[in-house]
Amino acid sequence: MKRYDAIKKIIETVNDEIIVCNLGAPSRELYDISDREENFYMLGSMGLSSSIAFGIAISQPNRKIICIDGDGSILMNLGSLSTISNNNPNNLTLIIIDNSSYGSTGNQKTYTSNKTRLEIIAKGAGFDSIIVIDKEDQIIPALENLESGCHFVLIKTQPGNAKVENVPLLPEEIKERFRKVIS
Ligand SMILES: [Mg+2]
Incomplete structure (x- = not known):
């Protein structure tokens, strides 16, 4: 399975x-699969999607x-993992698609391809639901069985990006329609 297949499920x-989606290839793939106002x-701020999602969850x-x-x-x-788990929002599912690579910059390997295990880091950070x-075929049953809570879901995939177009929306358009749908 690749990232595209996982997002589809x-x-x-x-x-x-x-849905708050990581920048680059993941956002392009999500747009291709299902563009929604939600x-x-x-488009930037690499690394901060979990922090932004947490901020939205508590607000x-x-x-x-x-x-x-x-x-x-x-x-x-x-x-961000410690911040999220210690504040324990009742409405946040953090899904990490772990393809062991920096997909948007040329598939250079990340350390999860070697010794690093994100599920153990999440456990140490305080997540109870991992x-x-x-x-x-495990994705839909796993996500559908989640009750309210604060969940860490790691989906291991192969590296590789789908051949999809860029997100054609301007940053202002993404912001404005998103602001409307959450207000
Ligand atoms: Mg990756």
Whole structure:
């Protein structure tokens, strides 16, 4: 399974959830699979999608928030895991698609290709609910069985980006329509 396949399965479980998506290839793939006003496509600020999703989760406690992040991005913002788990929002699912590579910059290997295990880091950061998935058909049952809470979901995939177009929306358009849908 590649990242594109994983996002496709994630989207099959989504209704009106807010999705904050990591920049670059993941956002392009999400746009290609299912553009929605509830999608917030990161265009910069690498590493901060989990922090932004957490901020939305605590300010919108009645909405369900999904963050689609990557291994390279979360590795550069590991402090976010402690911030999230200690504040324990009841409405946040942090999904890390771990393809062991910096997909958007040429598939250079990340340290999860070697010794680093993100699920163990998440455990140490204080997450109680940790799910590791390495098969495509596990994604929908795993996500559909999640109750409200603060969840860390690691999906292991192969490296590689789908051949999809850029997100054609201007940054202002993404911001304005997203602001409208969460207000
Ligand atoms: Mg990656």
